[in-house]
Amino acid sequence: MKPTVSDIALPAGKALPVQKVVIVGGGSAGWMSAALLSKLLAAAGGPQPVAITLVESAQIGTVGVGEATIPAIKLFNQLCGIDEREFVQATGATFKLGIDFVNWGAVGERYFHAFGALGRQWEWLSFYQYWLRLCYDSPADQQPLPFEHYCIAGKMALAHKFMPADLTRPQSPVSEIAYAYHFDAALYAQFLRRHSEARGVRRIEGTISAVTRVPHNGHIHQLVLDDGRVIDGDLFIDCSGSRALLLGQTLEVGYDDWSHWLPNDSALAVPSETLGDLPPFTRSTAHPSGWQWRIPLQHRTGNGMVFSSGFCQSADASAQLLAALDSKPLAEPRLIRFTTGRRRQQWWGNCVAVGLASGFLEPLESTSLHLVQTAITRLVHLFPDLSFAKANIDHYNAQAATEMAQIRDFIIAHYKVTRRDDSEYWRYCRRMAVPDSLAQKLEIFAAYGRVHRVADELFREDSWVQVLLGQGLWPAQPDPLCRQKSLTETAGFAASTAAVIAACVDQMPSQQAFLAKLAAQPLR
Ligand SMILES: Cc1cc2nc3c(=O)[nH]c(=O)nc-3n(C[C@H](O)[C@H](O)[C@H](O)COP(=O)(O)OP(=O)(O)OC[C@H]3O[C@@H](n4cnc5c(N)ncnc54)[C@H](O)[C@@H]3O)c2cc1C
Numbered sequence: 001m002k003p004t005v006s007d008i009a010l011p012a013g014k015a016l017p018v019q020k021v022v023i024v025g026g027g028s029a030g031w032m033s034a035a036l037l038s039k040l041l042a043a044a045g046g047p048q049p050v051a052i053t054l055v056e057s058a059q060i061g062t063v064g065v066g067e068a069t070i071p072a073i074k075l076f077n078q079l080c081g082i083d084e085r086e087f088v089q090a091t092g093a094t095f096k097l098g099i100d101f102v103n104w105g106a107v108g109e110r111y112f113h114a115f116g117a118l119g120r121q122w123e124w125l126s127f128y129q130y131w132l133r134l135c136y137d138s139p140a141d142q143q144p145l146p147f148e149h150y151c152i153a154g155k156m157a158l159a160h161k162f163m164p165a166d167l168t169r170p171q172s173p174v175s176e177i178a179y180a181y182h183f184d185a186a187l188y189a190q191f192l193r194r195h196s197e198a199r200g201v202r203r204i205e206g207t208i209s210a211v212t213r214v215p216h217n218g219h220i221h222q223l224v225l226d227d228g229r230v231i232d233g234d235l236f237i238d239c240s241g242s243r244a245l246l247l248g249q250t251l252e253v254g255y256d257d258w259s260h261w262l263p264n265d266s267a268l269a270v271p272s273e274t275l276g277d278l279p280p281f282t283r284s285t286a287h288p289s290g291w292q293w294r295i296p297l298q299h300r301t302g303n304g305m306v307f308s309s310g311f312c313q314s315a316d317a318s319a320q321l322l323a324a325l326d327s328k329p330l331a332e333p334r335l336i337r338f339t340t341g342r343r344r345q346q347w348w349g350n351c352v353a354v355g356l357a358s359g360f361l362e363p364l365e366s367t368s369l370h371l372v373q374t375a376i377t378r379l380v381h382l383f384p385d386l387s388f389a390k391a392n393i394d395h396y397n398a399q400a401a402t403e404m405a406q407i408r409d410f411i412i413a414h415y416k417v418t419r420r421d422d423s424e425y426w427r428y429c430r431r432m433a434v435p436d437s438l439a440q441k442l443e444i445f446a447a448y449g450r451v452h453r454v455a456d457e458l459f460r461e462d463s464w465v466q467v468l469l470g471q472g473l474w475p476a477q478p479d480p481l482c483r484q485k486s487l488t489e490t491a492g493f494a495a496s497t498a499a500v501i502a503a504c505v506d507q508m509p510s511q512q513a514f515l516a517k518l519a520a521q522p523l524r
Contacts, residue, residue: 067302098153103287104471413438
């Protein structure tokens with residue numbers, strides 16, 4: 001029977017507001033949380049301003065990686081009130097138009113996963129369906145160009161060019177340029193710290209040695225530092241990194257381990273000299289037991305090897321990494337261990353985990369900082385009062401679980417859909433069972449190249465298409481609707497799309513020239 005309003009237990013009265021927020025950790029997650037909360041909670045006003053304290057330990061330090069992002073980061077910076085030019089200067093940032101995947105589908109192959117739209121929608125179908133039709137039905141000497149040529153960000157990346165979207169030309173592809181950043185993680189945290197402290201965030205340097213709990217409900221009560229100082233709060237945000245000091249160690253919320261789907265558990269990170277010409281994209285090169293990232297910054301290049309210790313010794317991974325660098329290393333490779341998966345609840349009682357404390361998906365699609373961003377914005381939308389209503393917390397946890405599972409599936413697809421069988425590692429990936437949600441997506445795509453995407457899913461149809469085709473999953477045939485157009489019309493449509501994009505990109509400055517011009521502009 002449907003419940004009536006009187007059956008539903010509603011709170012008796014107005015609960016007291018949260019007044020003290022304590023953030024544990026000063027890595028990217030901690031300072032991103034502090035920056036956004038100090039901006040939004042201050043903006044919300046109210047009779048009682050929310051006091052924000054952040055505790056970080058120099059003794060423990062940060063993970064020190066996390067330098068490639070996706071376009072939504074621009075919104076985060078805007079919400080924090082950050083000026084783009086100031087940010088680019090302060091963090092050594094470069095622009096990112098997508099990811100170049102080398103040796104993923106098969107050794108010797110490459111494909112580009114570009115941000116933004118792929119071609120133009122034409123009546124009832126997305127561009128890629130017509131492109132598929134040209135691949136299947138055109139003679140060998142009239143095959144279409146690779147995808148990058150039909151996508152403004154992809155074409156710019158190939159040419160190492162950059163400009164932001166020009167919204168004054170709404171009919172042109174330049175109005176649709178989507179981009180993100182590469183930046184120095186340590187400099188980003190320092191930059192956000194300056195912004196946060198200017199808005200009143202109190203920073204405490206010290207190492208937490210004990211956490212006390214409220215006896216009657218188990219909530220976090222106080223943090224005790226190793227020098228005896230005590231910090232209390234109403235709401236605690238656990239940004240303590242993979243040790244998950246509050247949610248994991250203290251509240252004992254369990255962890256779902258996903259390493260059977262994503263077997264990498266280690267990374268070696270090494271900086272190298274800056275690249276002469278700054279490519280505006282991340283490069284991901286697959287190796288026999290993992291993959292290597294290259295992230296170009298203005299003042300250095302970030303590199304790393306992500307691998308599975310079950311298939312590769314770290315000494316071998318280190319040798320492969322160093323041998324494949326494009327510039328001289330500036331330090332010894334640093335080993336980082338991780339377990340792919342997530343905390344079963346991201347919010348328990350008066351504690352919310354953000355960043356590595358909430359779980360981790362390997363950095364293949366640069367999604368971790370995005371998950372930090374969505375966690376904090378979700379928390380703001382569901383900001384609690386001191387009743388810590390269960391329905392509110394359940395809603396937060398359900399949204400977070402769905403989001404992470406969707407991103408997980410996208411990352412698994414890169415491993416599952418490959419023709420590589422040159423090592424035990426790739427043979428394992430090809431054979432492994434995948435989540436039902438992904439199996440269904442792959443089956444639907446394999447038939448007519450259709451992408452089954454749930455509303456709000458982070459990765460759009462164009463992302464799935466570029467990755468699945470790039471990895472080598474070609475559908476049996478394109479959507480039959482594309483045959484409503486003649487082959488000649490379709491070829492003309494594709495050719496004109498590529499020509500317009502090429503003409504736009506021809507006029508653009510290189511990323512290097514764009515950065516130089518940006519640096520010369522006065523701050524707003
Ligand atoms: C190999 C690798 C590559 C990655 N690449 C990317 C990428 O390209 N893009 C991306 O988006 N993400 C990436 N990530 C993820 C990204 O690095 C993290 O999501 C991000 O740095 C956030 O980390 P964090 O702040 O949660 O943890 P950390 O950086 O580990 O910070 C933890 C903080 O907690 C503090 N702390 C811990 N214990 C205590 C204590 N007892 N007392 C006081 N303070 C304490 C520490 O002092 C520190 O300040 C990568 C991760 C890895 C492992």
